[in-house]
Amino acid sequence: MARPDDPDRRATTLSVRLAPPVVTTGEPAALVAQLPPAQSGRPVEVQRLNQGGWDRLADATLDATGRAVVALDTAAPSDQVLRVTAEAWNGKAAVRSPQVTLRTRSSQSCTPKYKLVDPAANDAAKCLAARLDRWKAAGLMGVGQQLNVSSSDFLDPLTALAPQRVNVVGFDLWELAKTGSYEFPFLDRAVADLSALALDGAVLSVSWHADNPHTGGNYADRGWHDLGALLDPLSAEYIRFWSDYSEKLELLRMFQDNGVAVVFRPFHEANGGWFWWGHAEPSTYRKVWAEMQRRAQESGLHNIVWAYSFAAKTWSGVAAPESLVPAKVDLAGIDSYDPEATSADAKDRLDVTGYAAVARKVRRMAFTEVGPERSEDGAWNPAVITRTARTLAAKPIWAMLWFDDSQGDKQISSLQGGPAWLKGCANAFCQVG
Incomplete structure (x- = not known):
């Protein structure tokens, strides 16, 4: 588990967004990471905040446009705080995205x-x-x-x-x-x-x-x-x-x-x-x-x-x-x-x-x-x-x-x-x- 305040992993150009950021249970949602300039093949890790630390949620690879799209679990009502990290790679420094929150709401509300x-x-x-x-x-x-x-x-x-x-x-x-x-x-x-x-x-x-x-x-x-x-x-x-x-x-x-x-x-x-x-x-x-x-x-x-x-x-x-x-x-x-x-x-x-x-x-x-x-x-x-x-x-x-x-x-x-x-x-x- 990584600590949430690790100073040497602060993001520079790695952006992240949710598509969409608020859903009802069962609706499709995805995390979209983008790292310019494009670095095709670079591995990234999606992490979720858990009791003050960050757990690995999924691994992904940037495509030819420098983007990775990761489907997210929306089966149950919850708020998931997420971020994306990329280790040092081919002479490129390690980077980390800002955090985003996926909000999954009950179909009864x-x-x-x-x-x-x-x-x-x-x-x-x-x-x-x-x-x-x-x-x-x-x-x-x-x-x-x-x-x-x-x-x-x-x-x-x-x-x-x-x-x-x-x-x-x-x-x-x-x-x-x-x-x-x-x-x-x-x-x-x-x-x-x-x-x-x-x-x-x-x-x-x-x-x-x-x-x-x-x-x-x-x-x-x-x-x-x-x-x-x-x-x-x-x-x-x-x-x-x-x-x-x-x-x-x-x-x-x-x-x-x-x-x-x-x-x-x-x-x-x-x-x-x-x-x-x-x-x-x-x-x-x-x-x-x-x-x-x-x-x-x-x-x-x-x-x-x-x-x-x-x-x-x-x-x-x-x-x-x-x-x-x-x-x-x-x-x-x-x-x-x-x-x-x-x-x-x-x-x-x-x-x-x-x-x-x-x-x-x-x-x-x-x-x-x-x-x-x-x-x-x-x-x-x-x-x-x-x-x-x-x-x-x-x-x-x-x-x-x-x-x-x-x-x-x-x-x-x-x-x-x-x-x-x-x-x-x-x-x-x-x-x-």
Whole structure:
């Protein structure tokens, strides 16, 4: 055991941080040590304070960037005081980091910084919101990956990243519902797999590409788009839509039964005109949103963190997103895609027009969908996400990329700079604040 006041081991350039510094039991946390200039292969020791002395907790080796990431035990509530030391090596003097404290809290004592929309939110929802608030306070942006749960191989985008993980996993209720109608249905397996990811520390972000209740077409059918009909109990669209909504709530109930909360972002990108619910009159949109919340709560669903997700205002056909912010919402996020189809769009960028205006109304913000559009070779570098996030006054709590689809390569594993970017975000957290 080393003494805590050993004078010849004072740190000079060895830094250490926690990702994140406060967690609920069972949530993933890691210690991140950095020693510049990079000294690849240099061994370091993680130590924990114990009754006035320092015990060895783990050994690690600095990588080519001079960094080591060590997973930490969060199984029980505790405060762990930690530091990192490096013995003299290849002519380099011994160094020691400052100490940091990992605080692991009980799941019975989750208190979100910002009160949730649902006054009867269950413990899982409160802990999810508290987790997001802790990320925000620590200046951390979780990395996320959307999955196509209508495919039996829906976990492939995550498997391709192993052993690296992500902190946010997205899926869509329209796709999840389809799994129950296949010749070989796998709805129960999909819910079980997604629930397991959540219980292992991932935030579940849920969208819903709702069918058009008038035409029977899909979400992109703009042949009818009178959102006001959803407030008229005498209309056929009212009956069809709310019946469909009730079925989707039953899918969310499966997660509640598994002890899992979700971030739910219905009617996303409504300030654009590509979905049937798009370009709605603002007061009508807010009334439908409030009705969705009321029905969820009255049905006994209390595992929802409500999110308003809007499109970046990149051209005149996209309305100002702040005009549609629901009366009560827990989080808001921007969906922004960078066109890659022509040489004129070669520069990687992330347009966040409209983000700041919404952030003035909503406390929690995220990049709910980001990435390239029509990238044929995956050359888009997601490092632009981190650079953009750092310029914003209201830092995003997470950034989620979509899965590969007909619009090109989008998922982290398919982008040329994707895996390296994820690795650079220690424990799937990018430092943005």
